[in-house]
Amino acid sequence: MSGGPVARIDAGTYGVAVHELTTIEQLAAIEAADRIGVRAIWLTTGGVGPDALTLFAAAAVRTHQIVMGTGITPTFPRHPLVVVQQAHTIASLAPGRFRLGIGPSHKPGIESMFGIPFERPLQHLREYTRIARSALQVGPFDFTGERFTVKGKLSNPPGIPVMVSALRPTSFHLAGEISDGGLAWICPLPYLRDHALPALTAGAAVAGREKPPMIGHCFAAVHDDLSAVRAEGKARLGFYLRAPFYQEMFAQAGYPEAREGTVSDGIVDAIVVGGSEERVADGLRAYTAAGMDEMIVSTLVVGDDRKKSYERTMRLVASL
Numbered sequence: 001m002s003g004g005p006v007a008r009i010d011a012g013t014y015g016v017a018v019h020e021l022t023t024i025e026q027l028a029a030i031e032a033a034d035r036i037g038v039r040a041i042w043l044t045t046g047g048v049g050p051d052a053l054t055l056f057a058a059a060a061v062r063t064h065q066i067v068m069g070t071g072i073t074p075t076f077p078r079h080p081l082v083v084v085q086q087a088h089t090i091a092s093l094a095p096g097r098f099r100l101g102i103g104p105s106h107k108p109g110i111e112s113m114f115g116i117p118f119e120r121p122l123q124h125l126r127e128y129t130r131i132a133r134s135a136l137q138v139g140p141f142d143f144t145g146e147r148f149t150v151k152g153k154l155s156n157p158p159g160i161p162v163m164v165s166a167l168r169p170t171s172f173h174l175a176g177e178i179s180d181g182g183l184a185w186i187c188p189l190p191y192l193r194d195h196a197l198p199a200l201t202a203g204a205a206v207a208g209r210e211k212p213p214m215i216g217h218c219f220a221a222v223h224d225d226l227s228a229v230r231a232e233g234k235a236r237l238g239f240y241l242r243a244p245f246y247q248e249m250f251a252q253a254g255y256p257e258a259r260e261g262t263v264s265d266g267i268v269d270a271i272v273v274g275g276s277e278e279r280v281a282d283g284l285r286a287y288t289a290a291g292m293d294e295m296i297v298s299t300l301v302v303g304d305d306r307k308k309s310y311e312r313t314m315r316l317v318a319s320l
Contacts, residue, residue: 014284014320015040017071017217017298018310023050027058032311034063037318042071042101042296047113053086060093067097071183071217071296072165074105075124076116080131081150087136091158098158100136101183102128103165106243122174123147125164129178133162163215167249169199176203181213183296186240188270191253192216193290213293220273221300222280222312229274230265232300237263237271272300277316284320 016038018029026043033041041059043052052070059068068090073083083102090098104110104121111118127145134141139157143150161180166172167187172195175182182200184192197214204211219236221229240246241261250258250267257264273283287295299313 013039014288014295014297014317015042015067015069016314016317017042017044017296019044019298021049023055026050026055027062029310030055030059030066030068031062032307033314033318034059034066036311036314038066038314039318040067040069040294040296042069044071045073047109053083053090056090056098057086057093060090060097063094063097065097067099068094069099069101069163071101071163071185071215072103072105073101074110075102075128076104076110076118076121077114080128080148081135081152084132084135084154087132087160088154088158091136091160095158099161099163099181100132101163101165101181102132103183106245108243120146122171125171126174126178129162129164133178133180136160136162163212166196166200167245168252169195172196172199173203173206176200176205176211177207177209178203179212181215181293183215183217185217185296186219186237186246186271187216187249188253188255189216189218189287189290191249192287192292195252197291214291215294215296216287216292217296217298218271218273218284218287219298219300220280220284220313220317221302221309222277222316223274223300223302223309224276225302226274228302229272229300230268232302233268233272233274234263236298236300237268241267274300274302280313280316281320284317 020026045052056068087100107118127147135154140153163181163183164175164179166175166182201211247258255267273280301309
């Protein structure tokens with residue numbers, strides 16, 4: 001596929017995901033990351049909170065070098081051509097600096113909040129990705145499937161990568177087959193190495209294509225009080241351990257207590273990297289040494305000074 005400028009950054013890049021609660025705070029965090037020299041920034045859209053695509057449109061004209069990516073934009077509540085419109089707008093404002101990450105999200109949230117049936121999510125994601133890649137990377141799109149029927153043409157396609165979220169081996173296999181990258185979220189390093197990466201590679205082989213980038217994720221905080229880092233990590237992980245998909249992933253990774261929604265110390269230590277600059281740097285480098293092409297680092301805010309905590313971790317990530 002071909003098109004306009006493609007957002008490319010070097011393999012082994014460490015980016016930052018920010019999780020502030022308000023639009024203004026999120027935008028300030030993106031600007032701070034750009035100013036500090038972080039190479040990639042990631043935003044997720046959850047529920048009806050601040051919308052990542054809208055935020056990135058604002059950030060595009062207030063930043064200079066940082067590559068922006070959604071990790072992820074949920075697919076069920078939004079038609080693929082609406083996402084194409086939004087992504088095209090951002091890419092026009094920040095040429096070569098935007099990557100689209102999409103995924104079906106999770107059954108409880110989609111059905112209970114939006115009232116949308118969460119049916120055959122991998123089929124849904126396969127069709128959605130095909131439409132988005134065709135429009136954004138080629139221009140013409142003409143697709144009739146089980147979920148979507150679309151036909152048209154996007155003028156001046158920006159050529160941006162379309163990455164998909166993955167959690168279990170079947171979704172990593174799909175990512176390898178159809179997407180421009182697999183986006184993991186809170187998967188322990190051994191699970192990524194032993195289950196996710198082989199599935200991504202196998203999916204690419206089935207499609208007769210090169211393996212797309214594998215993007216891992218963890219939480220991190222450069223902070224001197226390790227007990228405070230662990231406590232913050234445990235609080236953040238509690239949300240995910242209420243979701244059946246995450247429970248099963250952790251169980252397969254060797255933490256069966258996840259099926260009960262228990263956030264054990266073992267789970268926290270498998271996902272949260274904390275301590276001094278040197279300790280956090282070593283922990284993050286372990287992921288790329290194990291085969292991750294990139295890392296998303298969710299910054300944990302520890303202590304009363306949020307700005308100081310954010311920036312200390314961001315500066316470490318920017319230095320790697």
